[in-house]
Amino acid sequence: xxxxxxxxxxxxxxxxxxxxxxxxxxxxxxxxxxxxxxxxxxxxxxxxxxxxxxxxxxxxxxxxxxxxxxxxxxxxxxxxxxxxxxxxxxxxxxxxxxxxxxxxxxxxxxxxxxxxxxxxxxxxxxxxxxxxxxxxxxxxxxxxxxxxxxxxxxxxxxxxxxxxxxxxxxxxxxxxxxxxxxxxxxxxxxxxxxxxxxxxxxxxxxxxxxxxxxxxxxxxxxxxxxxxxxxxxxxxxxxxxxxxxxxxxxxxxxxxxxxxxxxxxxxxxxxxxxxxxxxxxxxxxxxxxxxxxxxxxxxxxxxxxxxxxxxxxxxxxxxxxxxxxxxxxxxxxxxxxxxxxxxxxxxxxxxxxxxxxxxxxxxxxxxxxxxxxxxxxxxxxxxxxxxxxxxxxxxxxxxxxxxxxxxxxxxxxxxxxxxxxxxxx
Ligand SMILES: Nc1ncnc2c1ncn2[C@@H]1O[C@H](COP(=O)(O)OP(=O)(O)OP(=O)(O)O)[C@@H](O)[C@H]1O
Numbered sequence: 001x002x003x004x005x006x007x008x009x010x011x012x013x014x015x016x017x018x019x020x021x022x023x024x025x026x027x028x029x030x031x032x033x034x035x036x037x038x039x040x041x042x043x044x045x046x047x048x049x050x051x052x053x054x055x056x057x058x059x060x061x062x063x064x065x066x067x068x069x070x071x072x073x074x075x076x077x078x079x080x081x082x083x084x085x086x087x088x089x090x091x092x093x094x095x096x097x098x099x100x101x102x103x104x105x106x107x108x109x110x111x112x113x114x115x116x117x118x119x120x121x122x123x124x125x126x127x128x129x130x131x132x133x134x135x136x137x138x139x140x141x142x143x144x145x146x147x148x149x150x151x152x153x154x155x156x157x158x159x160x161x162x163x164x165x166x167x168x169x170x171x172x173x174x175x176x177x178x179x180x181x182x183x184x185x186x187x188x189x190x191x192x193x194x195x196x197x198x199x200x201x202x203x204x205x206x207x208x209x210x211x212x213x214x215x216x217x218x219x220x221x222x223x224x225x226x227x228x229x230x231x232x233x234x235x236x237x238x239x240x241x242x243x244x245x246x247x248x249x250x251x252x253x254x255x256x257x258x259x260x261x262x263x264x265x266x267x268x269x270x271x272x273x274x275x276x277x278x279x280x281x282x283x284x285x286x287x288x289x290x291x292x293x294x295x296x297x298x299x300x301x302x303x304x305x306x307x308x309x310x311x312x313x314x315x316x317x318x319x320x321x322x323x324x325x326x327x328x329x330x331x332x333x334x335x336x337x338x339x340x341x342x343x344x345x346x347x348x349x350x351x352x353x354x355x356x357x358x359x360x361x362x363x364x365x366x367x368x369x370x371x372x373x374x375x376x377x378x379x380x381x382x383x384x385x386x387x388x389x390x391x392x393x394x395x396x397x398x399x400x401x402x403x404x405x406x407x408x409x410x411x412x413x414x415x416x417x418x419x420x421x422x423x424x425x
Contacts, residue, residue: 009036016073030237040207042214044224047234053217062090096126099174103186105166109158116154119173126177141172164195185217236282236293256294
C-alpha cells in the first residue's frame with residue numbers, strides 16, 4: 001500500500017560544532033548548527049565574512065580533520081553518519097557522492113596539469129574508465145557546462161582560461177561523477193556580474209539535469225534570492241534564522257536577517273540617501289556572549305536575550321485575524337520597557353488550537369506593531385492558552401520596546417510555533 005511518508009532529507013545535520021585549539025585555548029567556530037537539504041534542493045548558507053560558512057562545509061567534507069580541530073554533532077548523508085566515516089571511506093565518498101567547488105578555481109586546480117587531465121583523473125579515480133573514455137566524457141562535460149570548443153579547452157592549463165571558464169571547468173570536474181550533493185563555496189565571488197548570472201543559471205539547472213542538491217555558500221543576499229529554495233542565515237557561527245527563501249525574504253523574523261535585508265537598496269520607490277547599516281562588528285569567537293550573539297548590535301535587545309540564545313521557532317507564518325475584542329489600536333507606548341501587560345481577548349477566537357486530550361499545548365506568535373510617530377516592536381508575545389480547546393479563550397502577554405513617541409497604530413500577528421513552549425520562552 002502506498003504511504004505518504006515524506007522521504008528523508010539527503011543531508012541532515014544536527015548540532016554541528018567545530019572548534020580549533022590554539023595556544024591551549026579552545027576557539028569555538030561553529031556552534032550547534034542544524035539544517036537539512038532535501039533531494040534536488042538548493043540551500044543557501046549566508047552570513048558575513050568569518051561567520052563559519054567555509055568551516056561548516058569543510059567539516060562536512062572531512063577536510064579539516066587535523067590535530068587541534070574538534071568536530072562534533074551528527075550529519076546523516078544517504079543513511080550514513082558522515083562525521084563517523086574513516087579517512088578511506090570519506091575519500092571514496094568525496095567527489096563521487098559529495099563534491100565541492102571553491103571560490104577561487106585558480107588555486108583549486110593544479111597549475112602544472114591541463115584542465116582536461118585533472119578532470120580525467122577525477123573520473124578515473126571513481127569509475128573504471130580508460131584514458132580515452134575519460135577524455136571523451138571530460139569533453140562532453142565541458143560542453144555541457146557551456147565551455148566553447150571543449151576539446152581544445154581541455155588541453156589548456158588553468159592560467160590560460162578566463163575566470164568564468166575556469167569556474168565552469170571546476171563545476172564540470174565537480175559534476176564528473178554525478179554527485180548527489182554539490183557544495184559550492186562562493187562560486188561567483190571572483191566573477192563579474194554577467195558571468196556570475198551565467199554560473200548561477202548553471203547551478204539552477206544542475207538539479208534538473210543531474211538531479212543534484214546544492215549547498216550554496218554566499219554572503220550575497222541577491223544570489224540567495226535568485227537561486228536558493230531555502231536559506232540558513234549564519235551569525236557568528238550560530239544559526240540565526242532558517243526558512244524557505246520566499247518566506248524569509250518576505251517575513252524576516254530575526255533582527256539580523258531583517259537588518260541584512262534592509263541594507264539592500266530597494267528596486268522600487270525612492271532610493272534612500274543612506275542605506276541602513278548594522279552598527280558594530282560580529283564578536284570574535286572567544287568573546288562570543290553566552291546569550292544571543294547579535295544582542296550587542298540589536299535594536300530590540302532586552303534582558304532575556306542575554307543569559308541564553310533565544311529559542312528558535314519553526315516557521316508556520318500563519319496570519320492571525322485578531323478578534324474584535326482585542327485592543328489592536330491605541331495601546332500606549334511606554335517610554336522604556338513596560339512591565340508585562342496583558343491583552344485579554346474575552347471572546348472565543350477564530351484560531352484553532354492544536355488540542356491534545358489531557359495534554360497542554362501552546363501557540364507562539366510573532367507580532368509586528370506600527371507606532372504612530374516612531375518604530376516599535378512587541379516583544380515576548382506569549383498567548384496563554386488557558387483552556388486548550390478549540391474555541392477556548394486566550395490572552396496575550398506582551399512587553400514592547402519602541403522608538404519615538406505616540407501610540408500603537410496597529411498590530412499584525414503571525415503564528416510561528418505550535419507545540420510545547422520552548423524552555424526559554
Ligand atoms: N584552520 C583554522 N584555524 C583557526 N581558525 C580558523 C581556521 N580556519 C578558519 N578559522 C577561523 O574560523 C572562522 C570562520 O572562518 P570561515 O572561513 O568559515 O568564514 P566564512 O564565513 O567562510 O568567511 P568568508 O566569507 O570570508 O569566506 C574565522 O574566524 C577564521 O579565522
